[in-house]
Amino acid sequence: MTLNLRGIIPPMITPLTEDCKLDYKGLKNLIEHLISGGVHGIFILGTNGEGPSLSLEVRKELITKSCEYINKRVPILVGITDTSFEGSVEIAAHSKASGADAVVIAPPYYFPISDAEMDEYLNTLIPKLTLPFLLYNMPSCTKMNLSLETVKKGKELGALGVKDSSGNLEYLFSLIDTFKDSPEFSVIAGSEGYLPATIKHGGDGAVAGGANVFPKLFVALYNASVAKDTFKIAALHRQVTQLDETIYSVGTTPSRVTKGIKCALAVKGICDDHMAMPLHRFNQPEREKVKGHIENFEKEFMAES
Amino acid sequence: MTLNLRGIIPPMITPLTEDCKLDYKGLKNLIEHLISGGVHGIFILGTNGEGPSLSLEVRKELITKSCEYINKRVPILVGITDTSFEGSVEIAAHSKASGADAVVIAPPYYFPISDAEMDEYLNTLIPKLTLPFLLYNMPSCTKMNLSLETVKKGKELGALGVKDSSGNLEYLFSLIDTFKDSPEFSVIAGSEGYLPATIKHGGDGAVAGGANVFPKLFVALYNASVAKDTFKIAALHRQVTQLDETIYSVGTTPSRVTKGIKCALAVKGICDDHMAMPLHRFNQPEREKVKGHIENFEKEFMAES
């Protein structure tokens, strides 16, 4: 049995209490919200999940509880990267033990490293994994863009696919082109706005942050893209684009997208929006803006959806 | 009488012959194509116009001929920036003499300079201008992002508006917010995908490179945005987004957007696509891709337009 990764796989935010513990109730709500929205998988402990900000304990607990709550209804992917190699291996082992389906590898993110060092890292880490794995390209946080050669290397070592959050459409297309003769290897967009282009060009899906809030919208856009339904794509893609222009444009910090997503979930009553240091949830004025954007968005689009 | 800059103002590409002279016939065709497409103004000698690559003689000739061919049907804006101050002043004087409507100022682009040096540059240059002027923010080429303070300074010195090609939606929104009480000051998006967001947020229009090829599409999107026609915006914006995913994604050089636009105009028979050093037009394989994209685009969308 192999995982066939495609479709909408939200990079799940991590519901937290004010003192940075796991919020079980919020987590349960969020998972039901996602699954009832039709998502094709769930990716935990990525950037939107604030993985690197969480202690090893909280990360392990999130894995255990997510696997329990999801209960095999959709595949669960776990981001394992830690600046310590031992930390990554430990999270990977815990993912296997908890029943997760795959792990996700990004470059360790303190030292700037060379391509050869990244390849060597994969060579050493992968034999220690007991689950299928994907690569994760996230240069704005890791200071490293995975080279095409590194992704090829990862595939040789068994990778199921790659998620690209570079924001560079050229690079994403070159990934799709490079692996077009390997349909079992998934190329997944990390930039949600690129979903229709990804599918049209031959890619497999999107790890769409906005699908935390609006899973149905993204699933519908994925389905329309697969069906090549130009009219529907246009209407739905415009909604996705408008998230950029509204919720994701509140605040001025580099992590405003994650903050906006968490805040929108709080506004919708799905979970609270506490964040782990060094990030902080929006204050009241930003929250009011997000609330206004959500209301406008629902007023403007729900008739059509 | 004042210029009221708004709507779609294409950054006109410069039709050139193989030996880098002005292509009069292509220029005439292109101008008629733009004006019959309903554009609200024409901006020459910007980045898409390859201004900095053209000799002073060719730049002057382009100004003269463009003014003659346009013949007051729409406002004409001229990019004057040169690394030599005297060069900028000379182009500005020639613009006035030729009957242009406004000039456009970007930072001189060899030395990295400070905000204070840019302010001093404006202080010295502006008194030497005899036409209205706009500021032009183009950090990927000039190595400088105009600060809000510099734009305010420009406005105090008489600027009619600012064109922002930073690609940073936050910054664009902050410009609109800063000048919201000055309706006579135009804030114009240099990133064509931001047109609906710009209008919705209170901005004035777009200097849209793609409007060289598809002026009607951009004018229709501008009109739909002003009319707040959600359905139409969605359908038309999706078309604009698809340019990014097709024509602008051919080739891998940083200037592939300009090359794609010029190539598309050649494919459509409007003008040839020769470029000034250091850029070069697409070769046959890229040209075939652009041709395919244009055909698909027209097949897919023209029914709807």
Place this chain on the structure above:
Amino acid sequence: MTLNLRGIIPPMITPLTEDCKLDYKGLKNLIEHLISGGVHGIFILGTNGEGPSLSLEVRKELITKSCEYINKRVPILVGITDTSFEGSVEIAAHSKASGADAVVIAPPYYFPISDAEMDEYLNTLIPKLTLPFLLYNMPSCTKMNLSLETVKKGKELGALGVKDSSGNLEYLFSLIDTFKDSPEFSVIAGSEGYLPATIKHGGDGAVAGGANVFPKLFVALYNASVAKDTFKIAALHRQVTQLDETIYSVGTTPSRVTKGIKCALAVKGICDDHMAMPLHRFNQPEREKVKGHIENFEKEFMAES
């Protein structure tokens, strides 16, 4: 009793065995080498110490053992920064319990954060510390340059000083100028080549990576700088500059300086040069080059020293 941080404080490399455990014998040797070389303090778990690559267990063990071996002969400073807030607090508590003298705070390094987020981080972290603390500016790894305002904020909150590894002499001088009326606040260069300039300009010392290998050289240069002995400064600074031109220029990866230092210690027989993933020690060809540079260096300069 207050710590008066000044002079040469090597950012100690972490001696490791092949399987990434602590190398006790190497650690003991290295500490004796440093203390007999006259250093004024020892900074562990910084960038050269590969702090972020080590598991929490190894980090704690290093703290315990270093405190034991140093045994109060010189102050010991511990880098505590972890991407998880709880991890930083845990290392800080362990440092206090082990008898360390101060802790060192850098920005958490996964998410790009704003100045305001960094200030809030300090506000929350510092009350949880039970030891004196310094700030550590290391933008090439943390993606954040500490602003002057943030350093002032840190000082208000009790910081003993700041170590600047930006490599930007302007910024270092501006730190010295800002705090010149607070002699108890130490401004320490993280770029060893700036040692004479730092002292001349009114700063306090250097966290010099090269002092792992040549502690006497750096201590002598510090003393000559304090004594304003122009001839001696010239002779000794040239030696320091030559490290850049030799040992630090072997290899091409961004972390070649740390690799060169560790390799040089292995060549000199002080400790082995194993590194924690994702870094790797030099292979034989690079090691031969380092060996040659060390021999030339000792031949060329030792007569003079």
Place this chain on the structure above:
Amino acid sequence: MTLNLRGIIPPMITPLTEDCKLDYKGLKNLIEHLISGGVHGIFILGTNGEGPSLSLEVRKELITKSCEYINKRVPILVGITDTSFEGSVEIAAHSKASGADAVVIAPPYYFPISDAEMDEYLNTLIPKLTLPFLLYNMPSCTKMNLSLETVKKGKELGALGVKDSSGNLEYLFSLIDTFKDSPEFSVIAGSEGYLPATIKHGGDGAVAGGANVFPKLFVALYNASVAKDTFKIAALHRQVTQLDETIYSVGTTPSRVTKGIKCALAVKGICDDHMAMPLHRFNQPEREKVKGHIENFEKEFMAES
């Protein structure tokens, strides 16, 4: 007869009057100062020469006058790069006609370009040159680092050498290593602090901005480096390093080095320090600092020189 480029080749600043005309008297003084200081060549219209800020007329006049005043006593190299290809060709032709010895080619600097575009640029430009030529790597201003492949390509097309101002010692060493079997091809450091390392590693000299002010110091350091006189190198290199720590650290703009050099020449009475827009000479407070640094420098070191 071939040029054998080696030694100290100052990137001559351009003496200007307040209204940005050529200052003949200052130019004559400066040339005599350089030649009597023993320099091995003079490079005009580089970055320190503010080449891109000068009108075509002033650039041509500077070439004519410099050739006349230098009168074949040392080789004269002329920077020709202009964003317009025709401009570069015109300056090259004028250099030949005026009796210059070589021209210097940098990438045109408005559009970010690919390596292939740079190679094509060289392919097209070089056949139009009638003088020997060098390549000039200046990424901080041109946004492009010349690849080793491009430099090899330039050599195949006839380049006499390359001047590297990247500030990257690794890259400079790799250039020296690449061309070590072609002694007729000169590798020249654009970073003056790298002069001893360049010579020791097998390179040929330095285009040292500070040699505008202190030509004898740099010539002496070059001679000591060639003679491998460790003591002398140490004493003289420390003086060079101190320029970084003093004159070049006055002011905070990116072009403070050029401003400091021009100001130092004014303080020494050699020429005035007017600059072409967008740069400006130092104001009185900065000028006082430069004056103080010059006095300290001469007091501290002249006894030894």
